[in-house]
Amino acid sequence: MKKPLVYVTRNIPTELSKAYEEKFTFFCWEEEETPVPREELRKHLQIADALICMVSDSIDKLLIKDADHLKIIANLAVGYDNICIEAAKSRGIIVTNTPDVLTETTADLGFALLLATARRLIEANNFIRQGEWKEWSPYLLAGADVHHKTIGIVGMGRIGKAMARRAQGFGMNIVYHNRSRDEAAEKELGVTYVSFHDLLNQADFVVSVVPFTHETKDMFNSHAFQMMKETAVFINISRGGVVNEADLIHALQSGVIQAAGLDVFKEEPIQKNHPLLQLPNVVALPHIGSASVETRTNMWKLCLDNVAAVLNGESPKTPV
Numbered sequence: 001m002k003k004p005l006v007y008v009t010r011n012i013p014t015e016l017s018k019a020y021e022e023k024f025t026f027f028c029w030e031e032e033e034t035p036v037p038r039e040e041l042r043k044h045l046q047i048a049d050a051l052i053c054m055v056s057d058s059i060d061k062l063l064i065k066d067a068d069h070l071k072i073i074a075n076l077a078v079g080y081d082n083i084c085i086e087a088a089k090s091r092g093i094i095v096t097n098t099p100d101v102l103t104e105t106t107a108d109l110g111f112a113l114l115l116a117t118a119r120r121l122i123e124a125n126n127f128i129r130q131g132e133w134k135e136w137s138p139y140l141l142a143g144a145d146v147h148h149k150t151i152g153i154v155g156m157g158r159i160g161k162a163m164a165r166r167a168q169g170f171g172m173n174i175v176y177h178n179r180s181r182d183e184a185a186e187k188e189l190g191v192t193y194v195s196f197h198d199l200l201n202q203a204d205f206v207v208s209v210v211p212f213t214h215e216t217k218d219m220f221n222s223h224a225f226q227m228m229k230e231t232a233v234f235i236n237i238s239r240g241g242v243v244n245e246a247d248l249i250h251a252l253q254s255g256v257i258q259a260a261g262l263d264v265f266k267e268e269p270i271q272k273n274h275p276l277l278q279l280p281n282v283v284a285l286p287h288i289g290s291a292s293v294e295t296r297t298n299m300w301k302l303c304l305d306n307v308a309a310v311l312n313g314e315s316p317k318t319p320v
């Protein structure tokens with residue numbers, strides 16, 4: 001009997017896929033530098049039984065419409081805003097993601113980005129490498145304190161809570177906003193629920209960890225930046241779509257807020273000449289929230305487990 005075909009939009013490490021090779025045929029897009037062209041993907045999806053895709057692949061209605069044999073779309077990410085869930089549902093295709101396994105790693109990156117932005121680490125590193133360090137001086141590259149300040153976490157979910165645990169270690173006052181109050185988190189982590197408005201008013205560090213949905217689209221806009229402190233640092237480790245980037249640029253240029261640390265952007269990869277990358281008070285990263293070797297391996301494994309379960313007629317571990 002013909003083995004089910006699993007299409008993977010990047011090279012899957014063979015040491016991970018080999019355990020499944022007796023049962024499934026893997027077909028991978030092998031170029032690391034360029035994403036699979038849409039036409040190529042469409043062609044493969046017409047015959048594939050399973051798809052393992054990345055956050056950068058847009059799996060839209062039209063692609064799903066032609067995917068006659070597809071049973072599962074396994075996203076190598078916890079966010080799934082790159083997939084048209086309704087189209088998948090209407091065709092009975094299961095969508096899975098990779099929650100939990102990336103939570104701590106993403107929070108590590110979030111906190112690293114917060115520290116790097118507050119303490120101007122990238123500017124300082126560039127300064128020393130460019131031979132500009134002539135003399136010690138009291139306010140040379142002086143940044144903002146992090147310890148004992150107020151952090152405002154927008155999205156107190158898995159990663160939000162992991163950020164809160166890190167903030168506790170820095171003696172920070174922690175406020176949060178969700179659509180619904182999380183009393184268990186309040187008890188466990190000593191965090192305080194506030195309205196979005198109050199969070200923006202109170203926080204020295206505003207951290208976005210919400211999923212990208214029609215509700216969160218552009219939630220950080222000029223109105224939101226105006227409500228923040230002039231000294232506020234904005235950190236985005238969720239999705240670029242939650243920010244109105246034109247408004248953020250204006251806020252950073254005109255001193256409405258102090259600085260921003262961004263792991264995600266509206267258009268990815270962001271172009272080198274993008275105005276955000278010209279601002280000295282921006283620390284920018286290429287969407288590497290969960291990019292540790294250990295965590296990426298665990299994310300692949302979870303995708304493979306989900307694919308194997310669905311192709312064996314069982315329930316996947318982490319359905320969306």
Ligand code: NAP
Pocket residue numbers: 078079080099100102106154155156157158159160177178179180181209210211212215216237238239263264287288289290
């Ligand atoms: P999660 O556990 O589902 O947490 C999301 C939180 O956001 C929940 O507490 C939810 O609470 C809140 N939320 C949802 N919609 C909201 C709204 N309209 N207003 C206010 N709060 C809202 O998800 P997670 O695992 O922590 O991941 C969060 C997001 O991080 C993912 O969706 C993904 O986009 C992003 N992420 C990025 C990276 C990266 O590489 N930078 C890595 C991993 C994840 P309520 O339902 O009560 O509102």
